[in-house]
Amino acid sequence: MxxxxxxxxxxxxxxxxxxxxxxxxxxxxxxxxxxxxxxxxxxxxxxxxxxxxxxxxxxxxxxxxxxxxxxxxxxxxxxxxxxxxxxxxxxxxxxxxxxxxxxxxxxxxxxxxxxxxxxxxxxxxxxxxxxxxxxxxxxxxxxxxxxxxxxxxxxxxxxxxLGLSWWDKPAQPCLSSRFPYGEEITIAKLQRVGRAEVYLRKLGWKNLRVRSEGDTARIELLPEQIKEFVFTTDLPQLVSTFQSYGFVYVTLDLEGYRSGKLNQVLNPSVLQSATHQVVSG
Missing domain, CATH: 3.40.50.620 (HUPs)
Incomplete structure (x- = not known):
């Protein structure tokens, strides 16, 4: 097949x-x-x-x-x-x-x-x-x-x-997907999230997201990695680093990373009518 x-x-x-x-x-x-x-x-x-x-x-x-x-x-x-x-x-x-x-x-x-x-x-x-x-x-x-x-x-x-060495590369949608619908996207916010994710990947965590909501960063990891993350990461250093990027609060999502999570707040009627929505201004 x-x-x-x-x-x-x-x-x-x-x-x-x-x-x-x-x-x-x-x-x-x-x-x-x-x-x-x-x-x-x-x-x-x-x-x-x-x-x-x-x-x-x-x-x-x-x-x-x-x-x-x-x-x-x-x-x-x-x-x-x-x-x-x-x-x-x-x-x-x-x-x-x-x-x-x-x-x-x-x-x-x-x-x-x-x-x-x-x-x-x-x-x-x-x-x-x-x-x-x-x-x-x-x-x-x-x-x-x-x-x-x-x-x-x-x-x-x-x-x-076909021999592509990156065949198991984690999905990486655009950085705008890190923000809840309705929160304004700016270049500074995109850069802040990007730096936070790069920092975590350099620590060895690959399949992850840093969701941004206001002044809060919410870290999503694979569910099976959460315990290891808590016990092996220098959390005070991580918080300090994220705050240097501009976040005030740093949290960990206990449900873990799940593809499509951004859309879980949407109901079917919203999805059906959203396609041609245009924001004035």
């Missing part, structure tokens, strides 16, 4: 002939870049959008991974932080982020002679609340992983099978 899906993914790119990949360096878009390059060679181009919501470390990873794949890789700046509909952080914030991304990539693709812009959306993403997917579709982007029916676990399986 997995081999059939990989064959389908390759066939999708063969039919495209030329493709520009919206490449974040995450596990999904890097698999897309790998297969696109294997099929299309120099007729595939990976583009990474650079903005305050992207950790510098993630950008470094994206460049290293692109070099390993062999695909041509370029950077463009996006300016979603200048859009008040984005910084107000409504429940459909991702719609405005992906609108900015694809409004930047589509003209670039056409100018360079690429008829298709593709992203790393996988089959599982279609089951979650992802307003950014609609923004991409409205602008003609395609999602080869989803078209081939490849789910998240299969992305990792295929990445390992």
């Amino acid at each position: 997995l081999e059939q899906k990989l064959a389908r993914l390759k066939a999708i790119f063969a039919e495209m002939d030329r493709a520009l990949i919206a490449y974040s360096g995450g596990i999904d878009s890097s698999l897309v870049a790998k297969v696109a390059y294997d099929v299309l060679g120099d007729r595939a181009l990976a583009i990474t959008a650079v903005s305050p919501s992207l950790l510098p470390e993630e950008l470094d990873d994206a460049q290293i991974q692109a070099d390993e794949i062999g695909i041509r890789h370029e950077l463009v700046e996006t300016h979603e932080i200048e859009n008040p509909n984005y910084t107000a952080n409504p429940v459909n914030r991702c719609y405005f982020c992906k609108s900015e991304l694809h409004d930047t990539l589509k003209p670039l693709a056409l100018e360079r002679g690429y008829p298709y812009v593709v992203d790393g959306v996988n089959a599982d993403d279609l089951k979650d609340y992802r307003p950014g997917i609609q923004a991409a579709k409205e602008r003609g982007a395609r999602s080869p992983l989803a078209e081939a029916g490849i789910a998240k676990a299969e992305v990792r399986q295929l990445s390992k099978q």
Whole structure:
């Protein structure tokens, strides 16, 4: 079954002939870049959008991974932080982020002679609340992983099978996902969260989030790691470090990290009506 899906993914790119990949360096878009390059060679181009919501470390990873794949890789700046509909952080914030991304990539693709812009959306993403997917579709982007029916676990399986050394890399959505809906997003807040997460990763904790709410940082780790974290971490030093970044309070989420946690506060009626919500001002 997995081999059939990989064959389908390759066939999708063969039919495209030329493709520009919206490449974040995450596990999904890097698999897309790998297969696109294997099929299309120099007729595939990976583009990474650079903005305050992207950790510098993630950008470094994206460049290293692109070099390993062999695909041509370029950077463009996006300016979603200048859009008040984005910084107000409504429940459909991702719609405005992906609108900015694809409004930047589509003209670039056409100018360079690429008829298709593709992203790393996988089959599982279609089951979650992802307003950014609609923004991409409205602008003609395609999602080869989803078209081939490849789910998240299969992305990792295929990445390992194809020799990608980062096949088990933790998911790393944009830093704006660390804030509760309705709290304004600023560059300073994004940088504060980013520094806190980098600090924890340097201590050896990989699959984590630092959620920010007002002056409070809430650390999320895998549930099975919480006890070890409490007993092995220099907590006073950690608190002092986080306070130097601008937080006042530092807490630990006892439930632990869980993907999609940000959306648990939303009820179905909110999700249904949120897609076209626009914040005035």
